[in-house]
Amino acid sequence: MKPMLDCDTVMRQLWAYLDQELTEDRMEAIREHLAVCARCFPQLEFERTFLEQLGKLRREHPNPQTLRTRLVAALAAEGFTAF
Amino acid sequence: MADQADKREKDRRFQEAALSCLPDVARFALSLTRDEPDADDLVQETYLRAYRSWDTFEPGTECRAWLFTICRNAFYRMHKREERTVQCDDAELESLAAAAVHSSAEHAGFGDVFARADLHEALEQALNELPDQFREAVVLVDVQDHSYEDAATVIGVPIGTVRSRLYRARRLLQERLLTYAKDAGIAPKEGPSGLERNP
Ligand SMILES: [Zn+2]
Numbered sequence: 001m002k003p004m005l006d007c008d009t010v011m012r013q014l015w016a017y018l019d020q021e022l023t024e025d026r027m028e029a030i031r032e033h034l035a036v037c038a039r040c041f042p043q044l045e046f047e048r049t050f051l052e053q054l055g056k057l058r059r060e061h062p063n064p065q066t067l068r069t070r071l072v073a074a075l076a077a078e079g080f081t082a083f
Numbered sequence: 084m085a086d087q088a089d090k091r092e093k094d095r096r097f098q099e100a101a102l103s104c105l106p107d108v109a110r111f112a113l114s115l116t117r118d119e120p121d122a123d124d125l126v127q128e129t130y131l132r133a134y135r136s137w138d139t140f141e142p143g144t145e146c147r148a149w150l151f152t153i154c155r156n157a158f159y160r161m162h163k164r165e166e167r168t169v170q171c172d173d174a175e176l177e178s179l180a181a182a183a184v185h186s187s188a189e190h191a192g193f194g195d196v197f198a199r200a201d202l203h204e205a206l207e208q209a210l211n212e213l214p215d216q217f218r219e220a221v222v223l224v225d226v227q228d229h230s231y232e233d234a235a236t237v238i239g240v241p242i243g244t245v246r247s248r249l250y251r252a253r254r255l256l257q258e259r260l261l262t263y264a265k266d267a268g269i270a271p272k273e274g275p276s277g278l279e280r281n282p
Binding site: 008011012013014015016019021042043046047049050051052053054055056057058059060061062064067068070071072074075078079080081082083 | 090091094095097098102105106109110113114119122123126127130131134135175176178179181182185188189194195197198202203206207210221224225226227228230231246249250253256257
């Protein structure tokens, strides 16, 4: 049986874990640790909420069709022909 | 006649690969300029440059990342912003520092501070005030949902650089938000059940 990761290691890699930027083995090891660790779990929730707030800053362009029309016209002046 | 056919083929590939990325590029431009007319100018500049250098695009590589790189470079050029190099610490140490932010927030009764909907504007402002290099890492990874690797390709730096800039930026944002919450008098929830009052 593999030894459990310690809290320090988990805290160091918590963001990479939330971003899913770790190997599958490491993701799994951290998941196991978080499931049982009262110290790291609140930290996980804190970071997760923070990242969710950042994700909400995403804004769609309000008029994509107008922009596209303008763009195609500008490109046409460079020789581009849409079809 | 062959030239005509080549030209048509070029335009067809440009339309398929590049123009189809327009929603992504527009969103990215908007997050860089934060202003719609400026974003439109930036998108146009990006696509004109892309069309002129279409021959240098390597088929099979990711067109979106290529366009983002052009967009980002055009943004710095148009807004005469200098890319300053900011010193970054080790990424994992930034993670640990964020753990310290959490425990101090928890201690002040602000453990759930990021769950508050009214922090949206404060967060946006804090992001806008970050140095460009930090802001773009957050914009690419946290707002636009790119992988570290994609972000590294767009910015043109090693993946480790993206990681340390991103983590530093996140920690700075957290610290600013906490300061904001305290200054704005946002009432903390009950502190950690009387821990501080123990003799
Ligand atoms: Zn732990």
